[in-house]
Amino acid sequence: MKTVLAAARADTEVNFGFWVYLMSDVIIFSMLFLVYVDLSQRYAGGPTASEVFELRGVFLETMALLFSSLTFGMAMVSLHQGHKSRVMAWLGATFVLGAFFLGHELSEFIKLVHEGASFTRSGFLSAYFGLVGTHGTHVFFGLIWVVVMVVQIQLHGLTAPIASRLARLSLFWHFLDLVWICVFSTVYLPGVMQ
Amino acid sequence: MFGKLTLEAFSHDSLIIVFANVVMIGAGLLVVGLVTYYRQWGYLYREWFTTVDHKKIGVMYIIIALIFLLRGFIDASMVRAQQATAGPGMDGYLHAGHFAELFTGHGTMMIFFMAMPFLVGLMNIAIPLQIGARDVSYPLLNAISLWLTAAAGALVMISLLIGQFSEAGWSGYTPFSGLEASPSSGVDYWIWALQISGISTTLTGINFLVTILKKRAPGMGFMRMPMFTWTALCTNILMVLAFPALTAALALLALDRSVGTHFFTGTMGGDQMMYINMFWVWGHPEVYILVLPAFGVFSEVTATYCNKRLFGYTSMVWATMAIAFLSFTVWVHHFFTMGQDPLRNAAFGIATMIIAIPTGVKIYDWMWTMFRGRIEFKLPMLWLIGFLITFTMGGMSGVLLAIPGADFKMHNSLFLVAHFHNVLIPGTMFGLLAGFYYWFPKSFGFTLDEKWGRRSFWGWLIGFYVAFVPLYMLGIMGMPRRMVTYDNPAWQIWLIIAAIGAIIVAYGIFSMFMQIYVSVRDREKNRDLSGDPWGGRTLEWSIASPPPEYNFAVIPEVRDRDAFMEMKVNDTAYLRPERYEDIHMPRSTPIAIVIAGLAFFFGFAFVWHIWWLAGLCLAGIVGSVIARSFNTDTEFVIPAEEVERTEDAFHRQLEADGAFERVKGLKHYGDERSPHAHLAEPVERGTPA
Amino acid sequence: MSHSTDATPGHAPTARGYLIGFVLALVLTLIPFGVVAFGLLSQGMALIVIAIAAILQLAVHLRFFLHLDMSTEQRWNTISILFSLLIMVVMVGGTMWLFYSLYVRHMMVGH
Numbered sequence: 001m002k003t004v005l006a007a008a009r010a011d012t013e014v015n016f017g018f019w020v021y022l023m024s025d026v027i028i029f030s031m032l033f034l035v036y037v038d039l040s041q042r043y044a045g046g047p048t049a050s051e052v053f054e055l056r057g058v059f060l061e062t063m064a065l066l067f068s069s070l071t072f073g074m075a076m077v078s079l080h081q082g083h084k085s086r087v088m089a090w091l092g093a094t095f096v097l098g099a100f101f102l103g104h105e106l107s108e109f110i111k112l113v114h115e116g117a118s119f120t121r122s123g124f125l126s127a128y129f130g131l132v133g134t135h136g137t138h139v140f141f142g143l144i145w146v147v148v149m150v151v152q153i154q155l156h157g158l159t160a161p162i163a164s165r166l167a168r169l170s171l172f173w174h175f176l177d178l179v180w181i182c183v184f185s186t187v188y189l190p191g192v193m194q
Numbered sequence: 195m196f197g198k199l200t201l202e203a204f205s206h207d208s209l210i211i212v213f214a215n216v217v218m219i220g221a222g223l224l225v226v227g228l229v230t231y232y233r234q235w236g237y238l239y240r241e242w243f244t245t246v247d248h249k250k251i252g253v254m255y256i257i258i259a260l261i262f263l264l265r266g267f268i269d270a271s272m273v274r275a276q277q278a279t280a281g282p283g284m285d286g287y288l289h290a291g292h293f294a295e296l297f298t299g300h301g302t303m304m305i306f307f308m309a310m311p312f313l314v315g316l317m318n319i320a321i322p323l324q325i326g327a328r329d330v331s332y333p334l335l336n337a338i339s340l341w342l343t344a345a346a347g348a349l350v351m352i353s354l355l356i357g358q359f360s361e362a363g364w365s366g367y368t369p370f371s372g373l374e375a376s377p378s379s380g381v382d383y384w385i386w387a388l389q390i391s392g393i394s395t396t397l398t399g400i401n402f403l404v405t406i407l408k409k410r411a412p413g414m415g416f417m418r419m420p421m422f423t424w425t426a427l428c429t430n431i432l433m434v435l436a437f438p439a440l441t442a443a444l445a446l447l448a449l450d451r452s453v454g455t456h457f458f459t460g461t462m463g464g465d466q467m468m469y470i471n472m473f474w475v476w477g478h479p480e481v482y483i484l485v486l487p488a489f490g491v492f493s494e495v496t497a498t499y500c501n502k503r504l505f506g507y508t509s510m511v512w513a514t515m516a517i518a519f520l521s522f523t524v525w526v527h528h529f530f531t532m533g534q535d536p537l538r539n540a541a542f543g544i545a546t547m548i549i550a551i552p553t554g555v556k557i558y559d560w561m562w563t564m565f566r567g568r569i570e571f572k573l574p575m576l577w578l579i580g581f582l583i584t585f586t587m588g589g590m591s592g593v594l595l596a597i598p599g600a601d602f603k604m605h606n607s608l609f610l611v612a613h614f615h616n617v618l619i620p621g622t623m624f625g626l627l628a629g630f631y632y633w634f635p636k637s638f639g640f641t642l643d644e645k646w647g648r649r650s651f652w653g654w655l656i657g658f659y660v661a662f663v664p665l666y667m668l669g670i671m672g673m674p675r676r677m678v679t680y681d682n683p684a685w686q687i688w689l690i691i692a693a694i695g696a697i698i699v700a701y702g703i704f705s706m707f708m709q710i711y712v713s714v715r716d717r718e719k720n721r722d723l724s725g726d727p728w729g730g731r732t733l734e735w736s737i738a739s740p741p742p743e744y745n746f747a748v749i750p751e752v753r754d755r756d757a758f759m760e761m762k763v764n765d766t767a768y769l770r771p772e773r774y775e776d777i778h779m780p781r782s783t784p785i786a787i788v789i790a791g792l793a794f795f796f797g798f799a800f801v802w803h804i805w806w807l808a809g810l811c812l813a814g815i816v817g818s819v820i821a822r823s824f825n826t827d828t829e830f831v832i833p834a835e836e837v838e839r840t841e842d843a844f845h846r847q848l849e850a851d852g853a854f855e856r857v858k859g860l861k862h863y864g865d866e867r868s869p870h871a872h873l874a875e876p877v878e879r880g881t882p883a
Numbered sequence: 884m885s886h887s888t889d890a891t892p893g894h895a896p897t898a899r900g901y902l903i904g905f906v907l908a909l910v911l912t913l914i915p916f917g918v919v920a921f922g923l924l925s926q927g928m929a930l931i932v933i934a935i936a937a938i939l940q941l942a943v944h945l946r947f948f949l950h951l952d953m954s955t956e957q958r959w960n961t962i963s964i965l966f967s968l969l970i971m972v973v974m975v976g977g978t979m980w981l982f983y984s985l986y987v988r989h990m991m992v993g994h
Contacts, residue, residue, distance in 0.1 A: 012956060013331055017404040019960045023967040024396050024438045030971045031442035031475075034978055035457060035468055042463030044456070059916055066908055069948055073901030080895040119455050123463025126455035130446060141816075148820055161826070174948040178941060181912075185937035189919045193926050407959060435970050467985065475974050522973050526981060534984040 018168045022175050025138075029179055032134055033186055036127040040191070044122035049191030052117050052128070057108055058188045061101050062180065068097035069177045076170050084158055087166075088150055094173070095146045098139055105136050128187065135183055138176050145169050197803035198379065203357045208292050210272075215355050244782040246333035247743060248318045251340045253637055255315030256630070258347055262307035265351075267703055269300035271696045274661070278693035280679045281686035293678040294361035295380065299350070301364025302384060305484070306391050307347045309618070312626045313487045314339075314398050317426050319633050321402060323734035323741065324420045326411025326750045326757075331404040333780045334828075335397055341790030342394035346387045349797050353383040357801070360384035363676065365477065366447070368458035368469040373451045379801050382451060386797035389444045392437050399433025402426060411733070413752035417511070420732045420755075421497075421504060424511055425490030428518035429483050436479035436522070443472035452803060467532055474525040482521040484618065486514060488625020489556060492581060495574035495628050496560050498728050500567030501864035503756060506559040513552035513559075520549045530598045531605060539598035546596035550589060557582060568864065572728070573647040577628035580655045581620040588616030591666070609669020612662045619658055627654075627706070634713075635722040639739045643716070646709035653702025661695025664688035723851035725844070731756035736767060738844040744777045744832055747841050759864075762857045768848060774837040778829050785822050789815055896950065904947025911940040 040049065075090035109129070112118065119129035149169060152162055206212050229235055242250060272288070273296050280286030288296070322330055330336050353359040357379040362371035371381045406427045410419070419427070446457040447469060456464035497504040504510065526534075526542035560582060569575060591613040595601050604610060627650075635641045668688050673680065713720060726735040733750055734741075736758045748771050754760035761767040792811040799807035848854060915933040918924055924932060945951045951961050 013404060013408045016408065016959055017331055017400055020400045020403055020434055020963060023963055024400070024434045026964075026967050026971060027435055027438035027974070028442050030975050031439050031472055034472075034975050035442075035446065035465075037979065038465055038468050038982060039457070039463060042465070044461075044463035046463075055916070055920055059920075062912055062916070066905070066912060069908070069944070070901055070905040073896065073904075073948060074898060076896045077898045077901065119453070121462075123456045123459075123465065126449075126457050126464070130449065130455065130457065144816070144820075148823065152824070165823070171949065174944060177948070178944050181937055181940050181944070185915065185933050189915055189933050190930060192919055193929060431966075435967060439974065467982075471978055471981070475978070522970055523977070526977070532985065533988060534981050535988060538981050538984050 032131040036131045039123040039127040042123035046122040047117045050194045053191045064097045064101040068094045072173050199802035244784045246337045246780050252315045252318030255311040259312035262303045266303035269296045274693040274696040277689045282681045282683050290678045295359045298360045309484050316629045326733045327409040328745050332401050337786035339394040339398045341786045345790040345794035346391035349387040368466040369460040382801040385448050396437045399430040403430040418755045421493035422490035425486040429486045432479045432483045436476045440476035474528040478525040479521045485621045488622050491625045491629035496563045499570045499575050502567040505562035513555040516552040530601045543596045543598050573631045574628035576651045577624045581624040584620040607669040608665040608673050611675050612665035635727050640717040640720040643709050643712045646705050650702045650705035657695050657698030661692045664692040723847040724853040731759040733757050742840045762860045774834040777832045781830050907943045911936045
């Protein structure tokens, strides 16, 4: 596995570029948080935050993402040990947790729309759907990426380019968990208390 | 099936727009016809459309910029002609909607499709060569950025034919750009053109940021980077961190307009001021994105044509970084009148004034570089001197506007219009044109005609003053910007003078195209055999013009800030290795044009709410990226023998041109005559530990 | 193409590192959720606890999951995130400072 490690190190340039992309995403998210904070009290006579948010579901979603960070970490550990099947298994676990998160979030969204709390109802709900939906979209693309990586590992094995891509996907996945920490600390927990 | 798109979108009530369409389609058909007639499609496809070579990508960026310079200028002249002929009791020749489209289009095109592609083009041409690299960090991403810009430009163009362009001004303030006030497709075209070109710019920023940080030749520490590379580095940082704010603002505005959310609506709990805030959070750094690379160009040309080391390099670097950081702290001066308290206004006003300090440092550095230098009055020196004087005036009117009290009086008047043209035309346009002349021979292997260049300079400079000094007067007289008609008879004479100014600028632009035409015609006479027509000081002049595909046969070792000058002085220029090695280069690929084509149709579909097409295009883009990731055969090898043949040919040219003798005679850096040479910070030579 | 000669041996990620990070993150998640779910504190205090737990958890993730530190391999990543956060604070903090004033003044107009 020496060669994989060496290649991954030589690839710091590519990984740094991906990191810089994540920095630009930080700014996009910070703008969405800004809009949310600005609009978070503007209910326009519609449902308020404490009427809309439900703590139990959010807690489940949070746990799913947190556990998926751990499973992805284990995939990276297995990668460096060169265990192909273990990498695929941990990636599979990550996918299941991520899919659970996304499915749960989507069903919450659908429920809200049916209850008349859709994104067209008020500035508050637009900002809520905009911010949380953008995070969810990122998770969706992360899931596609996980699938692509599993297919590529199956086809080519743990080659140097694949190890390098996994390193970037790992950055992406952990980054999404970081954003989620900000989401539940800015949106859900303060919202429930109101 | 076709969303909001009906045949009605193709009908235009204004004869002028019909005529413009005929010209646009005619010109397009002419180009297609000529390429077909000369059977050049294969060549264009192989060498240009699918290339990932930064040098060719740079050239294509500048072609886009020149096309939009023409269109943006036509829009500006029509605005000037309208206001000159629309005095009391007269209506001019345009209706209000068309007039609004014109000033919106002018601003949008000049910023996003003229200035931005121009400076990104210069970065593409110069940066990898200046830092001694064979390409940028991500060559394919670079090609994708280029074609995304082209796709966004195509959206602006197509809005002339199908539907209309935005009437909401280049900044698209809500609620006017919202669905209620602007129900037509114009604002959507504006949103998606900006969104796609903005994403392209963010990707460019990432690419060049990593390139400059990670791909410098050995020995080139931060304090040995050429000044243009420094300013480009700061501009790229701004691109990466400022453009996402625009992306977010536009995305939310698009949601407001197409799915009925209430981010910026002003009713139902939306906050229209938040859009304006987000727009300028991006918009102010954007001003410095445009201006910093031009500063870099001026630094390069001053040192080169004054035959002196750049004065105060260290202060220049710190001033650039200070400007880059401060540019994030001043955006509120674009809306002092929003209703916040005087404390906030004072804070942002003072922050704005502080920017004048590092900028002033730069002005003095350029002047001290000229002082006691052996100045060759080539065209870029004219642009520099025109810039120094004109830009300083523009900067001072900016400091005036930074005083909230004065801004309350002046904002939204023609005084403001005069101010920002007074900084952007010398600060960006003059710099870009100086860089165009400076690096043109590097790209094409022959120099540009001096005579027509000088005519162009005088046209721009005199035209600028005639066109914009009247706008300062009108602003002080109280004329608001963007008026299609007015009833104050005192204004008209100034507007007529301003229109004459536009005609003089037109002569400048005409001369610039004549300059290109004459130079191409006489290219054999003006060949640049040595690759170093100006006695350059940085690495790009150490290789052939145009450079071979791999740029540097051997990655150079940098021992001084003026890396190539050091080689010339110490007789190590043009040294050849004992043997050449194979060089791996990225292969050409059509994937960039495929992605950009899909992005164009995605934008078009979103404008007209053709949801199935938008979804299909998005899936296509994601699919293309995934498909590409399965392709492992992305490089090819230039064998050592071929490298050797190419370099042999270059050395024969150097011999024929007498370059070796010239270099042998060169024994000093050029600043020995100055009693203040010690202030120019000679750097320690040698390889760093 | 790449002429990176970075020869510093990278520390391979270990299961132990991820587990430590996970446990810390779990605790820092349970605290704010617990405070809100069981109404343990007043609203103002709860908000402060949520904010502190979030910042600590961000730090934990950056350290244990994203392996950020000042080693040669990670230095540029760390510098760029610090600078990005600085700019983010300027943009977001500046706007909130600005809009707070707007909010207060408009409320006063309304009364």
